[in-house]
Amino acid sequence: MKAEILDLRLVHEGWSRFGVARVRLADGTEVEREIEDHGNSVGILPYDPVRGVAALVRELRVPALYATGAQTQLEAPAGLIEEGTPEENARREVLEETGIALGDLEPVGTTYSCAGISTERIHLYLAAYDRAERVTEGGGAEGEHENIRVVEMPLAELAARADRGELTDLKTLTLALALRARHPELF
Structure with missing residues (x-):
């Protein structure tokens, strides 16, 4: 049965x-x-291999505020898949949140965010960028009240935070570990 x-x-x-x-x-x-059930999503870790930084965002997450009192969470840019392919949505989210116009995406995988409760599958990507691709300030989509703050963090610090268990967002931890495993020369 x-x-x-x-x-x-x-x-x-x-x-x-x-x-x-x-x-x-x-x-x-x-x-x-x-x-x-709220649909599927994308999560992207943009990184500048020349400057050795990753573009992350700080944003209020009300469930984290409720659970721990955390005012913001440091995380990789992400968002729900609306119209189009996961890749198109990944580029749109990174542009809205960080102001970076991405080119190539490196797929990491598609996983359930929390299969015990949610139908959401998240498409994860790494994406190299350079300063010239930062075309706006970012901060989030107009009218969504995201109040996003962009944080360019040295890759060594990102790795150290992962090692110390300080990356509390699972997609961000996964992407940081994937970047280290696939591109160890950056660390």
């Missing part, structure tokens, strides 16, 4: 949708499980 969803009851629909699924497990047991 395979597991199957018997019923899904939608309990909230807004920026995200929340539902409760009644599931029959492979052993025949029936249980309820919550599902959060």
Whole structure:
């Protein structure tokens, strides 16, 4: 017997949708499980190999504020996939958030952000850039009230923060470790 969803009851629909699924497990047991669904996303770590820096952002994350009191979180630029390909959305998000017009993207992988609760799959990329590609100040999309602050951080500091367990955003940690593994000469 395979597991199957018997019923899904939608309990909230807004920026995200929340539902409760009644599931029959492979052993025949029936249980309820919550599902959060807001679509798929992209996460990108732009880095300047000449200057040895990564472009990160600081932004308020209300769930982190609720859980820990953290006023902002340091993270790689990211956002929901709207229209177009994941690559097109990655370039748009980085431009909105950091002001960098990216060229080539290096795919890292596509993973579930938290498969125990969310349907979201995040497409992860590394992307080299140079100073000439910084075409605006960034800060986020008009009208979205993101109040993003761009932080160009030395790659050595990014690696040290990863080593000390100070990168609290999973996509950022994943991308920092991928950059180190794929391009160790930068560190």
